[in-house]
Amino acid sequence: MKLIKGRILKFYCKSCLEDEPKKEIIEEIKKLNTVVKKQTSRIETLTEELLMLTKKFDKLEEKSTKQSNVIESAVIEIKSNVNTKPLYSQTVTGNKVNGKNTSNSKDPVLIVKPKEVQSSDKTKKEIKEKIDPSRLGAGVAGLREAHRGQVVIRCGNEEAREKIQNKICEEMSGDYDIRKPNLKYPRIKIIGVNEEDDDTDDNLLNAIKDQNLTEHGSEEGFHLKIIKRIKKANREITLILEADSKTHNILLNKGKIFIGWSRGKAYDYVHVVRCFKCFGFNHMAKDCKNNNICYKCSLEHTGECKARYNKCINCSNAIEKYKIKIKDNHNALDPKCPCYIRILNSIKRKIDYLDDQ
Structure with a gap:
C-alpha cells in the first residue's frame, strides 16, 4: 500500500492507484462542462432577449419618426379655419372668416x-x-x-x-x-423614401417624373428641383422639392409618390424661419440680438421651465403693440398660435399656388 497526501487521507491499492487521479480530473472536467453549458444557455437567452428588445426599439423609433413626420406635416398644413373668432392675421388685415375673405385669398x-x-x-x-x-x-x-x-x-x-x-x-x-410681386415656386415634402433609393438629383427627378408624371413631365413650364434631402435615423430620407404650380398640385393630389422601389407621402411644404433663442420669426438664433426667451412662459431664462402656465411671447407682444384681442395662453411653438398662422399665411401669399388649391 502506498500513502498519498491530500485534503483527506486516503489509502489506495496498487490496482486502483493509477486510475484514481484520472477519475478526479474527469469529474472536474464534467463539472466545468456543466457550468459552461449553463452559462452558454444563459448567454443565448440574453442574446435572444437583446434581439427582441432591438426589434422593439426599431419599431418604436420607426413609429416615433412617422408620428414626428405627421405632426411636422400637420403643422405645415394648418390653416386658419377656426370659425369662432377671427385670427390675428384676420384682425390686422380686416379679413372675414367663414370662407368669405380669408387671409389665404389669391387677390392680385x-x-x-x-x-x-x-x-x-x-x-x-x-x-x-x-x-x-x-x-x-x-x-x-x-x-x-x-x-x-x-x-x-x-x-x-x-x-x-x-x-x-x-x-x-x-x-x-x-x-x-x-x-407686381414675383411669386415663388411652391414646395413639396416627400417623406418615407428608402435610403437605398437615394441617388443623384437627376436620377431621383427622373424617377419621380417617369413613375408619377408620365403625362406631364415634358409640358411647357414644367419645373421640378430638389432643394434639400434629410436623412432619418430609420434609414429613410425626406425630400424637399420645388415645383411649378401644376406639378405641385398633381403630386399633392396623388398623395403617395413612387421613387425607385419606395413610395413616399407628399405634403405641401412652407418653411417658416423661426429663432430658437427669442422664438421670434424671420431670423435665426445665430443672428439673434435679443435675450434668451422661454418658449413656454415668455420670461427671460434658459433651461427647464417650471412654470405651470403657458404664455406666447409673440402674441403677448402683438397684444401690447397692436391692442388686438387674441389669446396668448399657449406656448410659442403651438401650431395654432395666431402669430404663427399670420406669418404662415403671409408666406403663402407669395407662393404661386393654383387658384383652385
Whole structure:
C-alpha cells in the first residue's frame, strides 16, 4: 500500500492507484462542462432577449419618426379655419372668416415703392390723394403699409389691378416704382423614401417624373428641383422639392409618390424661419440680438421651465403693440398660435399656388 497526501487521507491499492487521479480530473472536467453549458444557455437567452428588445426599439423609433413626420406635416398644413373668432392675421388685415375673405385669398397685389427715402404713411397718403378706385371702377380689397416706405395694394381681381397699376404709372411713376410681386415656386415634402433609393438629383427627378408624371413631365413650364434631402435615423430620407404650380398640385393630389422601389407621402411644404433663442420669426438664433426667451412662459431664462402656465411671447407682444384681442395662453411653438398662422399665411401669399388649391 502506498500513502498519498491530500485534503483527506486516503489509502489506495496498487490496482486502483493509477486510475484514481484520472477519475478526479474527469469529474472536474464534467463539472466545468456543466457550468459552461449553463452559462452558454444563459448567454443565448440574453442574446435572444437583446434581439427582441432591438426589434422593439426599431419599431418604436420607426413609429416615433412617422408620428414626428405627421405632426411636422400637420403643422405645415394648418390653416386658419377656426370659425369662432377671427385670427390675428384676420384682425390686422380686416379679413372675414367663414370662407368669405380669408387671409389665404389669391387677390392680385401691387407694390408701390418710393424712389426716395420716406415713410410708408406718406406713400399711402399720396396714393389716396391721387388715385380714386371708385372712378376707375376698380375693386380694392385692402391697402397696407410695408417696410422701406412701400405700400401693398390688394385688388379685387386681375382687371382691377391693371386699372390701378396703369393709373399709378400715369400719375406717380416719376416718384415711385410700381410692380407686381414675383411669386415663388411652391414646395413639396416627400417623406418615407428608402435610403437605398437615394441617388443623384437627376436620377431621383427622373424617377419621380417617369413613375408619377408620365403625362406631364415634358409640358411647357414644367419645373421640378430638389432643394434639400434629410436623412432619418430609420434609414429613410425626406425630400424637399420645388415645383411649378401644376406639378405641385398633381403630386399633392396623388398623395403617395413612387421613387425607385419606395413610395413616399407628399405634403405641401412652407418653411417658416423661426429663432430658437427669442422664438421670434424671420431670423435665426445665430443672428439673434435679443435675450434668451422661454418658449413656454415668455420670461427671460434658459433651461427647464417650471412654470405651470403657458404664455406666447409673440402674441403677448402683438397684444401690447397692436391692442388686438387674441389669446396668448399657449406656448410659442403651438401650431395654432395666431402669430404663427399670420406669418404662415403671409408666406403663402407669395407662393404661386393654383387658384383652385
